[in-house]
Ligand SMILES: CCCCCCCCCCCCCCC(=O)SCCNC(=O)CCNC(=O)[C@H](O)C(C)(C)COP(=O)(O)OP(=O)(O)OC[C@H]1O[C@@H](n2cnc3c(N)ncnc32)[C@H](O)[C@@H]1OP(=O)(O)O
């Protein structure tokens with residue numbers, strides 16, 4: 553009789569664990585909490601090592617984040633490593649589906665590379681602090697003129713300090729099963745600094761992570777590093793065609809590694 557009373561106590565956790573909605577919220581909350589906690593560990597290490605905001609702190613962040621994929625049941629299959637074996641500064645562009653992209657980013661992040669991010673991220677608690685310590689360049693997306701001048705400064709810093717910048721040219725997270733039109737900032741940046749662009753494509757997350765359907769299963773993500781696109785000798789007049797060229801290559805790669813067939817050429821640049 554006593555054992556019967558125990559049954560609900562055993563059944564409730566079992567039902568919760570098998571409910572995909574519960575698993576979705578649990579994994580999401582766990583991800584945020586774990587990243588916040590990792591940032592708590594990373595902050596003093598970075599301050600002690602570098603004394604403050606320094607791109608070298610990205611090594612510490614990369615090291616601390618690399619195991620998180622295992623906790624969420626995710627794996628990355630990276631191809632095209634050889635395209636990242638290059639000296640000097642460059643701009644990396646990649647598609648942006650979710651905050652989970654950070655895990656893939658940390659898989660391939662080269663040395664002396666930081667990101668361009670929306671300024672709101674600085675208010676994300678300990679994660680915001682670690683982003684600042686890692687040298688992330690914050691832009692105000694609501695004020696194009698501010699964003700442009702921050703990126704123009706970043707182009708100079710890239711050359712002076714030999715750094716690489718990672719930009720998400722879609723400008724926002726997107727899980728529509730295709731790439732959004734590209735914003736122009738990343739291409740102006742590369743042209744102003746006269747540095748190559750390296751496109752990196754993440755395959756679709758739709759087979760394991762669906763925000764609307766509240767599903768977050770285990771899954772494998774293909775990450776394809778594509779050959780560099782040179783910008784030497786290009787001017788601001790070439791930015792649109794550079795953006796279109798990058799969009800076309802990345803879109804066909806996205807559809808290919810996500811197991812889809814191209815339907816149309818799609819929009820290439822933001823209007
Ligand atoms: C231990 C725990 C650790 C946890 C640590 C985690 C760390 C990892 C953090 C990862 C961070 C990831 C963050 C991701 C993001 O935040 S994505 C969102 C922010 N990023 C972007 O928005 C980048 C892409 N956007 C752009 O490039 C835009 O172009 C932007 C510069 C923002 C301006 O946007 P917008 O106002 O919408 O304008 P347009 O793009 O339409 O451009 C308008 C005209 O201006 C011209 N332009 C644009 N940029 C420039 C420039 N730099 N110089 C000169 N001119 C520029 C553009 O060509 C347009 O003119 P035309 O229409 O061509 O005439």
Ligand SMILES: CCCCCCCC/C=C\CCCCCCCC(=O)OC[C@@H](O)COP(=O)(O)O
Nearest residue numbers: 583584587650651654675676677679723724725
């Ligand atoms: C006290 C503040 C609490 C804030 C909690 C939020 C903290 C987030 C914590 C963990 C996640 C770790 C990875 C953080 C990096 C996420 C970057 C990201 O994906 O930003 C979104 C941005 O690209 C585009 O934004 P929108 O799609 O336009 O919107």
